[in-house]
Every structure is written in structure tokens, then in C-alpha cells.
Amino acid sequence: MTQYNRIxxxxxxxxLEDCLKGNYxxxxxxxxxxxxSNLPDDWKQFNKKYVPIWKASHPDKGNVSAGLSCGFLWTxxxxxxxxxxxxxxNGNNEYHIGLIESDYYYAxxxxxxHRRRVHWLDKKISKSVFSEPLKRSISSIGTCCDLSQYSSELEELIYQDKGSKIITMDQDIEDPSEFALESHLEDFIVKNWDNLDIAKNYKIFQENGEFVGQQYxxxxxxxxxxxxxxxKKTLLVIELKRGRTSDVVVGQILRYMGCIQEMTENHPAIKGMIIGLxxxxxxxxxxxxxxxxxxxRYQIDFKLIKEY
Known part of the structure; x- marks a missing residue:
């Protein structure tokens, strides 16, 4: 399957303009x-070597930032x-599209x-035509953002110009109605964090005073x-079930917890939370x-209030 990534x-x-002109x-x-000569197939080997180098030049940054920065570099x-x-x-809610044509080279x-040669297509796509899940993912903080799970939607937008629709690309979804409901639950949790019981013990992860924990x-x-x-002694990985099969969501949260643990060796605890209907x-x-x-488990309170 073709890889899709926001860079x-x-x-x-x-x-961006320099990259468009220089095709990279x-x-x-x-x-x-x-x-x-230092790009192994396993990102963990790359991070093992370059995280200490990165931290030496960023002494005020933590292990999470170091691991993530080196991970973006390797990606x-x-x-x-x-x-x-x-x-x-491009800063105007539009995205330029390119195809990677070469291996790594250094300038x-x-x-x-640290570059790759790219063939830029003569087109841009407005963020307004993306499905809501794709909008959320593509807006995540960070240099790289894997969008491969939206490959069908992006192929339609890039190559067929048929416009976008709200679609579920995850083949492991067993309850589409639950998926649609929980597509908005994540934003609700983040916006109302301070009003939830979890805020008594946790805050959304920050870097340099900026909230970056959503779609991390x-x-x-x-x-x-x-x-x-x-x-600051525990990191909590929160995953919404989103109508997926139980085996899939448990496997996914364990994968994220293991990755975060490897990126943050000095943290004494990594915990997980699954939220679902x-x-x-x-x-x-x-x-x-x-x-x-x-x-x-979350519950929804719905009321009708007579106004007149």
C-alpha cells in the first residue's frame, strides 16, 4: 500500500516555497x-545513537521530545x-502534493x-474537503504525520477529483455508528478536560508550554x-475504542505504551486508558x-428543553 504522510x-x-522550487x-x-551510512531499517537503532546527540544540543528538552524528534528524522x-x-x-489550509523520487541525500x-528528492504535482488540496477524521489527523503537532490509513480518501482526492465524504477507512471497525459518535468524543474530552475527574491527577501532555498531547x-x-x-512521574496513553474490535484496540494501545516507554526511559510508569461506549x-x-x-465507559446525557 502506498504511504501517505504530512510533512x-x-x-x-x-x-515550503524553497522545497517546491528545488523539488525536495x-x-x-x-x-x-x-x-x-547511519540509517538502519529499525528506527530504534537510529534513536539509540542519535537521541544522546540531539539531547546534548537541547539540554532543556525531555526524553519524549528527543525520541520523537529523532523518530521524525528517521521517518x-x-x-x-x-x-x-x-x-x-502552505499556511492557507491548502496542501501541496509530492511523490518521493530518491533515497536520502545530505545538503x-x-x-x-536532510533531504529527499520529490516530484511535486501541479495541484493543491483544500483542507475543507477532507473528512473529519482526516482533518483531525493531519492537524496533529509534529513534523511528520502518517496518513496511510486514509489512502483511499486521499487517492480519490488527488487523482480523481471527486471530492470528499465522511468515510471510515479502518477495516477493523465493527460498529460504524459507534465510530461516528466517537469521532467527536476526542475533541470533547480535550476541550472539557478540566471538568473531568481525570484532571485531578493528569494534564494533557505539553512541550514548551504548548498542549501537544492530542493526536500525538x-x-x-x-x-x-x-x-x-x-x-510528572507517569505518562498516560488514552485510546478511544471507536467501534473497533477489542483485539485491535488492546493491541494498539499496548504498541503505543511500549513505544512511549522506550522513548522515555526515565519515566517510572506508563499507563493506558481505553474509552468506549x-x-x-x-x-x-x-x-x-x-x-x-x-x-x-462514557455515557451521553441528551435532554430536550422547551423554550416556548
Whole structure:
């Protein structure tokens, strides 16, 4: 399957025009060396070498930032294969589309020196035509954002110009109505965080005072919500069930928790929380075997109030 990824070309896309003219995408991350001979197939090996280097030049940053920055660097230079489709924003809620044509190359003493050659298509796509799930994903914080789960929608938009519709690309969805409902639940939780019981012990993860915990990008996918305990001793990975099968959602949250644990070795605890409309026996049995993942059921109160 074709890879799709949103790439921010400099802060707020400030180097987009240079990339369009030069037919490339690139990143920096303050790693001042040619990576040609240091791009293993496993991002974990790459991070093991370059996280200490990155942290040495960013002493005020934590392990999460270090792991994520190096993960984005590896993804751009190695993880994205030739033929992958990249979408880069121009600041006007439009995305330029490019196809990666080359392996990694290094352009020393230039902006975004870690580069891939790209063939830019002569078209832009407005964010307004994206489905709501795609809008949320593509707006996540970070240099890279994996959009491959929306490949069918993006192919339709890029190559057929048929416009967009609200669709569910996840083949593991067993309850479409629950998926549609929970597509809005994530935003509700984030916006009303301070009014929820969870706020007594956790806050949405921040970096440099900015809330970045919603749709938090990792090398193995996007976490719905990443939270941190008020004493900064625990990270909490929150996943919405979104109508998916229990086996899928449990496997996914365990994958995210394992990735975060590897990125944050100094954190004493990584916990998980699954939020859904209901829990079936499969989910109950799966969670019996782990002590650090809880299930929370949400309920919706709907009232009609006579106005006149």
C-alpha cells in the first residue's frame, strides 16, 4: 500500500516555497552530519545513537521530545519509501502534493539539509474537503504525520477529483455508528478536560508550554491523547475504542505504551486508558492480563428543553 504522510517543511511550513522550487522535502533537527551510512531499517537503532546527540544540543528538552524528534528524522530520511506521497501545508489550509523520487541525500550548510528528492504535482488540496477524521489527523503537532490509513480518501482526492465524504477507512471497525459518535468524543474530552475527574491527577501532555498531547505522533502511529501526571512521574496513553474490535484496540494501545516507554526511559510508569461506549467479554478478558490499562465507559446525557 502506498504511504501517505504530512510533512511540515520548517516551522509553520516556512521553507515550503524553497522545497517546491528545488523539488525536495527536508528536515533539520540540529543533526549536523551526513546520515547516509547511519540509517538502519529499525528506527530504534537510529534513536539509540542519535537521541544522546540531539539531547546534548537541547539540554532543556525531555526524553519524549528527543525520541520523537529523532523518530521524525528517521521517518523522513528512511522510513518513507520511494513512491510515498507527501502532503505539505502552505499556511492557507491548502496542501501541496509530492511523490518521493530518491533515497536520502545530505545538503550541508543549507536549510533542511536532510533531504529527499520529490516530484511535486501541479495541484493543491483544500483542507475543507477532507473528512473529519482526516482533518483531525493531519492537524496533529509534529513534523511528520502518517496518513496511510486514509489512502483511499486521499487517492480519490488527488487523482480523481471527486471530492470528499465522511468515510471510515479502518477495516477493523465493527460498529460504524459507534465510530461516528466517537469521532467527536476526542475533541470533547480535550476541550472539557478540566471538568473531568481525570484532571485531578493528569494534564494533557505539553512541550514548551504548548498542549501537544492530542493526536500525538509516534514512530508507530498517533496516540489519541497523551497525558502526564501532575507529579510528572507517569505518562498516560488514552485510546478511544471507536467501534473497533477489542483485539485491535488492546493491541494498539499496548504498541503505543511500549513505544512511549522506550522513548522515555526515565519515566517510572506508563499507563493506558481505553474509552468506549461499552466493553465486551473479549476486552474484559484481555485487560485481566494487564494491571496498567483501565477501561472507562462514557455515557451521553441528551435532554430536550422547551423554550416556548
Amino acid at each position: 511540515m517543511l520548517g516551522k509553520a511550513g516556512c521553507f 522535502i527536508g528536515v533539520d533537527f540540529d543533526i549536523k552530519e551526513d546520515l547516509s 523522513t530520511c528512511k522510513g518513507l519509501k520511494k513512491g510515498a506521497v507527501v502532503l505539505s501545508p 550541508p550548510d543549507e536549510n533542511l539539509p 505522533e509516534t514512530p508507530v502511529g498517533k496516540i489519541d491523547i497523551l497525558a502526564e501526571s501532575l507529579d 461499552n466493553a465486551d467479554d473479549k476486552l474484559k478478558y484481555a485487560l485481566k492480563m494487564t494491571s496498567n490499562i483501565d477501561f472507562y
